[in-house]
Amino acid sequence: MERHRRNSAHRRNLDALETAFEVTGRSCKEAIRRGNRHEVDSLTKACALILAATLEDRLMVLVTSFYFPEYAEKRVMDENSIFERWQRAVDEAFSVRYGVPLRNIPDRLDFTAQAYYRGISEVLGEWIAPLFSIRNSLAHGQWVVAFNETRSAANNDKTKKLKDLSLWRLRLLKNMLDHLERLIYDLAVTQYAFERDFDKHWTGLDAARRRIENGxxxxxxxxxxxxxxxxxxxxxxxxxxxxxxxxxxxx
CATH class of the missing domain: 1.20.5 (Single alpha-helices involved in coiled-coils or other helix-helix interfaces)
Structure with a gap:
């Protein structure tokens, strides 16, 4: 499929996923109001699956866009996990924007650009990687008890994270990741907006993060x-x- 057609298809998928998250979230919220714990549990986990799929498709929209080099897209897709692909996309975007060879990212970025890079990468590691870990458990049918890679024993840490899922947290996480995706899009695509609007988006991202941590x-x-x-x-x-x-x- 031609690149622009793939991009269009990913955008349609993304629109459908955004709608699915809102519809499922409303149903979950109504189940919370009624106190139906079984429905809440199932719908919350469905929301987590959809949110992870949404984030995956946002990456695909970005790397298949006209503004993202095709050779960079191929390197992104050579990575094994979605988290690694997001990180590679960030590396590629910083390399192009600041004229620094990919092998020297982030060490040869200037001080301010390194601060931008560290902030974005920390969010990827702290929030995106765990989301996809949960998605993998759910996608493999582990909705109550999560297992290790060989399924020979329960993974207590992952099981606890499944138990701790909540619509409240997922809605705030989506808000936070909306700001992150906007930052990465500006980094890769725009001429001036990344540096100009970084603080505005970071403020919104950090506010959502603090609400998750302290709420x-x-x-x-x-x-x-x-x-x-x-x-x-x-x-x-x-x-x-x-x-x-x-x-x-x-x-």
Whole structure:
């Protein structure tokens, strides 16, 4: 398939995935309101799968774009994992933007460019790599207990991460990764926007990251349930009031 056709196909896939995450997220939120833990668990894990797929397709949209060199795309796709492909795409983009040979990234970047590089790479390692580790467990049917690579023993660390998944966290993670993807897109594609808008995007990214690290998803879920029950009570009261008014009119 020609490169521009592949890019168009990846964009259509990405649009469908973005819609799928929002639709599944709304269903999960409604299940939280109703307190249906089985539905919440299943829909949360479905959201994690979709979010990882969305991030994978965002990479494909980037590396098949007209602005990303085709030779660089081939090197990106030679990497084994999605995390490694994202990191390679970042390396390639820094090499082109700052005129530094790929083998010398990041050591020969200037101080400011190295700071940009370190920040982006840290987010890739701390947040993207774990997301795809969870995705791999879910894709292999490990929705309750995760196993090691040979499936000879349970992986307690991965199992805990599966248990700790929450819609609250995934929504904030998506927000954070939206800012990261925008940074990488600006790095690879634009002439001036990367340096100009870096602080703005980084501020949004860091705010989402701090909310993930310091927030309390259980309190958010309890707030949704409380509002749901209050809404049910008010609807019940309104129905009773309307019934009394109808009886009064009838007499």
């Amino acid at each position: 309390k998803p259980a309190e958010w879920e309890q707030m949704l349930r409380t509002r749901h029950h209050k809404g049910k009570w008010h609807r019940k009261m309104n129905i009773a009031r309307e019934a009394r008014e109808r009886r009064a009119e009838a007499t």
